[in-house]
Amino acid sequence: MIPFLTDIIQYGSVSVVGMAKNVGKTVCLRSILDYYKNQGEAIAVTSIGVDGEKTDVLYENSKPELTFYPGMLVQTSEFHYRQRKSTTEIIDVSREKTAMGRLISARVVLEGKMILSGYSYSAGLQRFIKEAHTAGSTTVLIDGALSRMSLASPVVAQAMILCTGAALSKNLVQLVKQTQYQYELINLPLYPLKNAVDFSSMQPGIWGISPEGEVHNFHIRSALQGKEAKEEIEKEVRKRKLTIYLSGLLNDSFLQLLLSFKEKPNIVVSDFTKIFVQPPLFYSFLKAGGRIFVVNRTQLLAVCANPISVDGYKMNSVQLCQTLSQALGREVYDIKKA
Numbered sequence: 001m002i003p004f005l006t007d008i009i010q011y012g013s014v015s016v017v018g019m020a021k022n023v024g025k026t027v028c029l030r031s032i033l034d035y036y037k038n039q040g041e042a043i044a045v046t047s048i049g050v051d052g053e054k055t056d057v058l059y060e061n062s063k064p065e066l067t068f069y070p071g072m073l074v075q076t077s078e079f080h081y082r083q084r085k086s087t088t089e090i091i092d093v094s095r096e097k098t099a100m101g102r103l104i105s106a107r108v109v110l111e112g113k114m115i116l117s118g119y120s121y122s123a124g125l126q127r128f129i130k131e132a133h134t135a136g137s138t139t140v141l142i143d144g145a146l147s148r149m150s151l152a153s154p155v156v157a158q159a160m161i162l163c164t165g166a167a168l169s170k171n172l173v174q175l176v177k178q179t180q181y182q183y184e185l186i187n188l189p190l191y192p193l194k195n196a197v198d199f200s201s202m203q204p205g206i207w208g209i210s211p212e213g214e215v216h217n218f219h220i221r222s223a224l225q226g227k228e229a230k231e232e233i234e235k236e237v238r239k240r241k242l243t244i245y246l247s248g249l250l251n252d253s254f255l256q257l258l259l260s261f262k263e264k265p266n267i268v269v270s271d272f273t274k275i276f277v278q279p280p281l282f283y284s285f286l287k288a289g290g291r292i293f294v295v296n297r298t299q300l301l302a303v304c305a306n307p308i309s310v311d312g313y314k315m316n317s318v319q320l321c322q323t324l325s326q327a328l329g330r331e332v333y334d335i336k337k338a
Contacts, residue, residue, distance in 0.1 A: 002333055004161070004302040005035045008139060012130050014301065015142040015157035019182060023165035025096045026304030027335050029143055037069045044073035047116035047143035048125070050080075066116065068108045073137050075128055077117040085336050086112020091135055096124075105131065116143055125156050153273045154296035162186065162322070165306030166315050172323060179303070180327045181279045185272040187298050191243075191293035199245070199270070199295050199312035206233070208242035209268070216240065222248055230257060237265045243293075244268070250275045250292075255285055264290035271296045303332045 008014050016032070018025035029045075036043050045068070050333050068086060074085075078101030087110035094103040100117055105128070119125045128257050129140045144160075152160050162182065169175040191197075196213035207214035216236060220229050236242055241268040244258065250269050255277050258265055264285065269275060271294050275282075286292070305324055307315040317334045324332040 002031065002035075002335065003331075004301075005032060005331075007058045007301055008032060008141075008159075008317035009036075009039075009041050011139060011159040011299065011301075012133060012161070013140045013142060013157045015144040015152040015160045015298075016163065016329065017144040017152045017160055018163045019179065020165075021035070022167040022306070022310040023163045024304055024335055025143070025163045025304070028163055030064055030066055031335050032045060032135060032141060033068065033072070035065065036072075041139070042177040043075070044075070044128075044135075044139045044140040045116065045143070046075040046118035046128055046140065048118065048120050048144070050115060050117045063211065065113045067111060067113050067174040069111050070108050072108045073105060073132055073173050074108060074114055074116070075103055075118045075132075076114060077101050077103055080115040080117050081106065084112065084175065086110055086114055088114075092131060105135075107135075116188065122153065122156050129156070131217060154271050154298045156169075157298060159299040159301050160186070161302045161304060162300060165320075166309040166313055170309060170315075172311050172315065172320065175320075176327050177279070178321055179324060181282070183300070183303065183328050185275055186298060188272055188292055188294045188297070189239065190297055191295055194295050197245075199247075201249050202245070203328070204247050206237055207245040207247065208233075208240065209245055210240055210242055229337045230260075234261050238259065238263055248274065250277060252277055252281055253329060255281055258290065259285050259288060264288050264291065266291045268293045268295060270294065271298070303328060303330065304335050305332050306336075307334060 016025055016029050073091065077098055080100065081104040086108055088106035088108050090104060090106045092105040103118060119128060124143060132140045142157055164175065164179045168178060193209065193213050197209055197215065204221060206218045206220040208218060218229060218233060245268040250267065267290065303324065305320050307317040307320045317337050321332045321334055
């Protein structure tokens with residue numbers, strides 16, 4: 001048995017996120033569903049894209065289908081619901097439409113296969129999670145993707161499972177570097193004063209926070225406008241020992257701006273999904289003495305690795321998992337070997 005499977009039920013929502021297509025995300029999700037088949041736990045499942053299809057639309061390779069078991073709550077589009085190969089009881093039909101019709105939430109009565117396709121934005125996912133909990137589901141599984149990492153935000157998912165593998169890069173060194181960088185972003189430290197500052201009341205823009213928790217408004221709407229106020233920001237940061245809080249995104253240009261300061265300030269963002277910075281710049285800022293904190297952090301339950309790429313290239317599973325484990329400081333699983 002894979003050790004982290006027993007931990008999933010401790011969280012109200014868990015996202016399964018792939019760093020690229022075909023890194024084993026569906027295999028991981030299927031393993032979770034199979035494990036909870038007879039556990040007596042109420043599981044709900046949805047996807048931010050499409051998953052569970054027999055053939056990948058993009059690469060035309062065969063994919064593992066998803067089987068759902070009695071008692072599970074599944075959300076999918078009308079289009080895919082009509083294609084189901086299981087007996088279900090409809091619980092809810094959304095009023096809004098997607099490209100594949102309205103979204104159907106249904107309880108599985110008899111075991112069978114189904115393709116997932118749910119909400120592709122945070123508010124919709126949050127609504128489904130709330131509805132699933134009200135309907136008796138303990139945990140909601142979200143099939144995600146790195147390209148929509150914002151939907152793995154702590155605002156949506158309390159915990160996550162990160163999937164990587166040969167489809168990300170055939171070069172082991174590069175694969176490890178990319179995975180390690182994403183791992184470090186996910187595990188950025190919580191801001192020490194998070195409970196002393198009302199971040200929810202701050203409008204979009206750049207703010208300063210003093211060591212005592214006092215808030216300073218720079219009246220700058222976004223990081224994109226930061227260059228225009230460089231001298232003012234640097235002066236206030238140095239004089240009042242301010243930490244910079246970005247209520248929006250942290251990008252390369254703004255981090256480069258802060259890196260040019262004589263005294264590198266600390267930075268706070270809402271969560272890791274708000275960071276869009278190239279690794280060399282990220283590490284340069286940390287090396288220069290700056291630190292980056294988050295207000296909210298997702299619990300990373302596990303890292304899984306798929307040694308086979310979509311075109312058949314195969315890495316050594318043991319070497320891949322051991323190398324990643326050493327780099328990340330935690331165990332990494334090949335789901336098919338575990």
